[in-house]
Amino acid sequence: MLKTFPKGGVHPAEGKYSANSAIEVLPLPKQVSIPISQHIGAPSKPIVAKGDKVKVGDKIAESTGFVSANIHSSVSGTVVKVDNVLDSAGYKRPCVIIDVEGDEWNESIDKSTDLKKEISLSDKEIINKINESGIVGLGGATFPSHVKLSVPDGKKIDVLIINGVECEPYLTSDHRLMLEKAEEMLIGIQILMKALSVNLALIGIENNKPDAISHLQNLVKDYPGIEVHALKVQYPQGGEKQLIKALINREVPSGGLPLDVGAVVHNVGTAYAVYEAVQKNKPLFERVVTVTGKSVHKPSNFMVRIGTPVADLIDTAGGLPEDTGKVINGGPMMGKSINSLDVPIVKGASGILIMPTEMAKRKTESTCIRCAKCVSVCPQGLEPYLLNRLAQLEKNDKLENGGVMDCIECGSCAYTCPAGLPLLDYIRLGKSRVSQIIRSRKQ
């Protein structure tokens, strides 16, 4: 019996077309636009100006607080300007725009591919290094990693959980990383264990990646304290709370953090980035991005420099198919469609999904038939049909009592709704209203 979370969940068609495409290094773009806010928390402050020469790995924007992250140049060249550029939601956000000239790396970066197993830094130094390297959660939430590693006084962490679930259909970036960079990733996990001073790390992987599971199971024999667990294929297995419940059977309290149950969760991509930063002195300026879809000519996984326009990735993957309804940043469940292909790849971008018109269409809305399917699939045990209605009626106090703040926005309810109601859209709206109220109450 495979481990899984006990409540709800759905199983959409997997569509992992790019699972067998090895990670390719994407050719350098002509120009990159690197947003100064690619993480949750305070936007960084640009420290370069027009005309400055930068090398790969040079810091171009400084973190402005504890919950913030440094940003490094992903290319070498000249800064054209610091200006507003469209982000994936179509709003203009400040970016550092750099013209690419050659590929000259900062001297301090170790460009060799040799495996470096010895961890020479102390736990404090590791956290500093991760902070300095601008590492954020690469699973998509982009929460600055050093914050998760700085355990507040009085909290005791006893287990590190590594998220290799990749429960979003279509995406394969973490899958490929686990196959191709497994040793680096495992050393990264050891570094994270040292930083947290824990002796146990559990890697959770959905059972639809048997090659990654067996590959890692062979390798972990040399890495004491690290275990690999196969998990049932069930969305949202990769949700932080669901993964903790599935692996160690602990429940994160409402409004609480994994810290409260003695666990810290990091993504496999983050573990790899930590290895690169700590062992090779390489800040986070590139990541693996899947470009996929039913109609894509060459579904691929690319190692992409941050700031590369989405159009470059799609061109390399065989160009935009003629019948394209939506281009989605992320997976089909939680991703959002973008309205311009000039949008730059950011730290949190795990995939670009191209949907044909027919598949991209929303279901026609009808009325709720009270079938309670949404209730049975909600992994958080909420009543989406009710929250949806309360949000429409702006009954904010009832929404709060109904646990709207516990919603993880996985979209299982909207996926399963036979009436095609945009449940998540309204719940998310209600959630943002309630969170504003809660914030104003605290002031």
Add this chain to the structure above:
Amino acid sequence: MSATILFTIISLSAIGAIAAIILYFVAQKFKVYEDPRIDQVEEILPAANCGGCGYPGCRGFAEALVKADDLSPFYCPVGGNETMAQAADILGKAVEEKDPQVAVIRCSGSPAHRERINSYDGASSCAISSSLYSGETGCQYGCLGLGDCVDVCDFDAIYMDQETGLPVVIDDKCTACGACVKACPNIIIELRKKNKKDRKIFVSCINQDKGGVAKKACSVACIGCSKCFKVCPYDAITMDNFLAYIDPNKCKLCRKCVAECPTNAILEINFPPKKVKEEKADTPKEEAPKAETKETNENETK
């Protein structure tokens, strides 16, 4: 038989009488004194319960009025000065006249002016659309056209114009309760002074992009050229983030800025068509405007 009926009537009447006496004393004991003026004031309020005054319904507003020493911070936008004067009479307090206001839509981006570059198929709500992305056009500031303002209006004073895809305020019905101002996620709607004959001059755009970017997204956008700012004799216009704003309290409706605007972003509404020497004496200081005839945008927004 008759004895049973008699007995029933007597016993029930006795119970009734005892209950009445108990209830009388309980009512006396727990009597809540309520200022009778609250009822009187509530009587004259419009009973729209729209919340435009900032209180939960007309009753709440009446209570607040009765309690207050000074009526100047209070205003019922629906009833207007007349209602406020009546309320002041009842309460024996003084109240100042306030300028009546009306909602204006600060966006003229109809499909003819503002090209649709993508299509939105999500939930039909401006609030949701704006939380997901910037909208169907290249302008991230403008009207999303999904009608949240129409839904919240209690007075049927806004409708969506099918042709322009923009909301239209019916000035006679608008009570300036401000519900639409709060509902609009892009804060396009503004309450402005209702001048004589409902004449209005305002910048019908809130795009804060640089001129070129704004113009590319919408041909009637404010491009921040500052021409109106320079021409205004009353310092009513301020420029901020490539956007002009006309202060309704300083504007004397001279219409100089309207002719100056290169993108027709400044609208003049309810003015007679411009002709030389025919300007009304609304703005006595001003000489008659130049003969530069510019079409009144009346049809577009009214």
